[in-house]
Amino acid sequence: MADMPKQSSSPKDSLTKEDILAGRERRETLHLDAYGKVVVIRPLTDGEFTEVFKLFGDVPIDERGYPDLSKVDVHKNLVALRKIAAMALIEPKLTEEEVGHMAFGVPGAIAHRVLEISGLAPGSSDGARKFRADAAR
Amino acid sequence: MAPENFVRTPQGKELAFLCLDLGYRLADRVQDLTRGQINFLVAAYNYRAELTSLMARLQRDEGTTGWVFME
Numbered sequence: 001m002a003d004m005p006k007q008s009s010s011p012k013d014s015l016t017k018e019d020i021l022a023g024r025e026r027r028e029t030l031h032l033d034a035y036g037k038v039v040v041i042r043p044l045t046d047g048e049f050t051e052v053f054k055l056f057g058d059v060p061i062d063e064r065g066y067p068d069l070s071k072v073d074v075h076k077n078l079v080a081l082r083k084i085a086a087m088a089l090i091e092p093k094l095t096e097e098e099v100g101h102m103a104f105g106v107p108g109a110i111a112h113r114v115l116e117i118s119g120l121a122p123g124s125s126d127g128a129r130k131f132r133a134d135a136a137r
Numbered sequence: 138m139a140p141e142n143f144v145r146t147p148q149g150k151e152l153a154f155l156c157l158d159l160g161y162r163l164a165d166r167v168q169d170l171t172r173g174q175i176n177f178l179v180a181a182y183n184y185r186a187e188l189t190s191l192m193a194r195l196q197r198d199e200g201t202t203g204w205v206f207m208e
Contacts, residue, residue, distance in 0.1 A: 016148075024164070043171045047167075118172055
């Protein structure tokens with residue numbers, strides 16, 4: 001697995017007025033060690049995630065209320081991660097096929113960060129995790 | 138900061154007021170909202186319901202004046 005991307009700035013995970021207003025226009029720079037370069041990503045919207053999750057049919061949900069991609073078919077999982085990375089990449093703009101040609105593990109690493117900044121994976125923020133846990137009760 | 142805490146801050150209250158009372162739209166279509174925006178709107182709505190319920194409870198007690206102290 002490639003090195004996890006480095007986040008460009010500090011406490012991006014804390015919910016701010018700017019993040020809420022920016023929505024899908026929010027941008028985050030990631031450093032990819034595998035390439036020694038940075039990419040720019042954005043969060044995906046609920047509508048875009050719905051499109052991605054259509055690939056799986058019923059998506060298993062873990063005990064915290066997050067989609068559990070580890071429990072879905074491996075091939076579908078890879079396709080979904082590539083799709084998420086391709087949709088979220090702003091700079092450079094890449095197709096799903098081009099994302100598939102990136103170094104091993106990089107598309108997954110990008111996609112996981114996209115899931116985090118989109119509030120759909122743990123690690124996005126302690127607050128968001130607590131909020132989801134509370135909501136699930 | 139968790140959404141339910143953020144809506145209690147001055148910035149959160151301001152944004153909630155714009156969205157809930159003045160119809161400010163965070164996205165053109167519902168499907169264009171991010172999960173963070175949805176979490177904020179739900180938290181703002183819950184906080185509003187909490188305050189409304191508190192005020193209603195205070196007003197039920199005839200002959201008393203209720204005060205809600207906020208930051």
